[in-house]
Amino acid sequence: MAALSACSSPSWPLSDPISNPNPSPNPNPSPSPNPNSNFLSVPQHDHTDQSQIAEESSSSVEERRTAAEEHEEDENEDEEEEQEEEAPANSINDNLSQSPSFVPSLLHISFNQDHGCFAAGTDHGFRIFNCDPFREIFRRDFDHGGGIGVVEMLFRCNILALVGGGPDPQYPLNKVMIWDDHQSRCIGELSFRSEVRAVRLRRDRIIVVLEQKIFVYNFADLKLLHQIETIANPKGLCAVSQVSGALVLVCLGLQKGQVRVEHYGSKRTKFIMAHDSRIACFALTQDGRLLATASTKGTLVRIFNTVDGTLLQEVRRGADRAEIYSLAFSSDAQWLAVSSDKGTIHVFSLKINSGSPGNDKAHIASDPNLAVQSASSSLSFIRGVLPKYFSSEWSVAQFRLHEASQYIVAFGHQKNTIVVLGMDASFYRCQFDPVTGGEMTQMEYYNFLKPEETS
Template sequence: MAALSAYSSPWPEPTPDPNPNPNPNSNTSCGVSSEDQTDQLQSLESFSSMPQDEPDSFSPSIPESNPNYQMPLPSPAESTSSSPPPTLLHISFNQDHGCFAAGTDHGFRIYNCDPFREIFRRDFERGGGIGVVEMLFRCNILALVGGGPDPQYPLNKVMIWDDHQSRCIGELSFRSEVRSVKLRRDRIIVVLEQKIFVYNFADLKLLHQIETIANPKGLCAVSQGVGSLVLVCPGLQKGQVRVEHYASKRTKFIMAHDSRIACFALTQDGQLLATSSTKGTLVRIFNTLDGTLLQEVRRGADRAEIYSLAFSSNAQWLAVSSDKGTVHVFNLKVNSGSARSEPRSTSDPTLPTSSLSFIKGEESIFIF
């Protein structure tokens, strides 16, 4: 179980700090001692003022005169300086896929997707390696885990960072390394190699603990529908996935593949699940409610390592990337709203029609 450490301030409405702490590594900002790494759940201040609706953009409110708040984007002259470029450690999209965050060996950066541009960055003074950075839609709350050769934080801690206050306001400590973190407005999900912890975001109360098979990649997917939490993670057997429906308090186990699970993705409403195995030749789409196999698409005949799966917002398209240097985009025949397999009434005429009956259209985009 995790150990929780409270910080002195709850989550008030963000206001400029007249005396900002210039050192993010300072104990008054985020530091805790090793004695905090226990198995006891401690009380934490209320997080009731956490934003419920994301603003229109990631727009920090601290005055720009605060040098510790926002690092200016480099000019062309600065970009050609002798300082080495940062090393990329982690990339993750926010919940509506409008932004993505990148963790580097110096800090983290936030990018807008359309139009594509860097909108924020923070470089820490010492060390600064961030191995996991998770956004909460477009608000100022992020979850950070250290990473790289000189991590900013211990690898076994999840730091709750408030970028309005330019400091950590809470942390979760574990006895093993954190593999990934998922955020919802009402939940924090922390993934270790063989355990998953589900916390209430309002008070960081532990709600659920799940045992999994060895999960070094930290595979976990969470729905983002309001009032409906669906969590998918590896089961306890090779090729098995576990689906937790928290609203109905139901657990569904799906034997998705004969080989180990390599990757999976969940639709926003949590009704469709796409999975791939370590073979990387087939991708299967399941109904999460009853485990029914709805569709199967073939990426190729050769073994491949699947890097990621992603549904479009309407679940009409599924993108599959692999170590072959390609991204396959499949036109699906399933309907997320009803979670039943049914033909689409329209198709994109620009996509070639496959000779395989279970694929309506497929496009390969080569990445160089």
């Protein structure tokens, strides 16, 4: 899942509002108030790098999360009256207390798991948007401080993970706050001895990324299930599969250029030496079968089979160095999108399922469905003579933006479309021609912090 955070907060962090780190018992903990349900304040624990955990009972958290998934987006708006009553206690204001022209500073942007929504963390709170059609679903602004450096959604439900950020963070940078938006308050927290770099959510797991460690928790009761040590990871790089079934988790290994793949279903760990340079970015398909990686050099992107570590395909973004901001697979794994500091969004065609012989760098995967087709190049007949640059696979389509901002990209729900989010609060929807390729067509533009600025 792609995410970007401003430099003023930890790289790729999660933001969360924490006004009350130890929530007091609440007789109505469920998304739809139920006087018969209970909220428990659990004794604090210490899990190695953790100093404390305050949480709901396992049944209450699971009940809350499951019920949330049954609600549509519009129901979040129906809770405004209830949230207004709670506002004084939680220091929350659904409408900006500043003048209408006030625009908060953006600290973080990230897509949800199916790329149908995105979250923005600001120096005053957070906002949630729908991608298609584009619209703001809701916002939460805090009266004092309010900096949110990370907002991690769980599909479209009312449960989010938050981490403080910015010059005046709403919560400590070493805490992950589990936020229930139906109650407009935190229902649990995870506390650590160092800053949280990122958070990833599944319906059954919470993954917290620190500088050199990753913790995997059971969502229902916040029980610690696994700890992983990594090389220095200031960006908080981590990816998890999202389809129901066994979890596949990808993180940095303990060596430069190495990625680690955890297959929890088969209880197997696979290490892949993906690049000679340090890993800058990676992305995982929803089913966890394919992995795309880029190094700090930023010229090549490689696609691997996560089961056996086979290199399936290699594509070239460009010849000069670049910082890769995001990688994204299409839902059918036929396309790969890449954004970088060069300002151009690239879309590559993936030949993973073609069954043709692989190129010089690719090998046939053990799974015949993941066999790779050789790179198509008019110069392939003298590949051994000319430099590899000339026989590289280049992007099919491109969309050019300003180099001054950072962008993340995902594939839209409409066919052959991409959605681009910028740290300048820009929202673009573009369409590419899968046959002729070339320059993409801009379909929509919005400044999501200034909705009146559209084109």
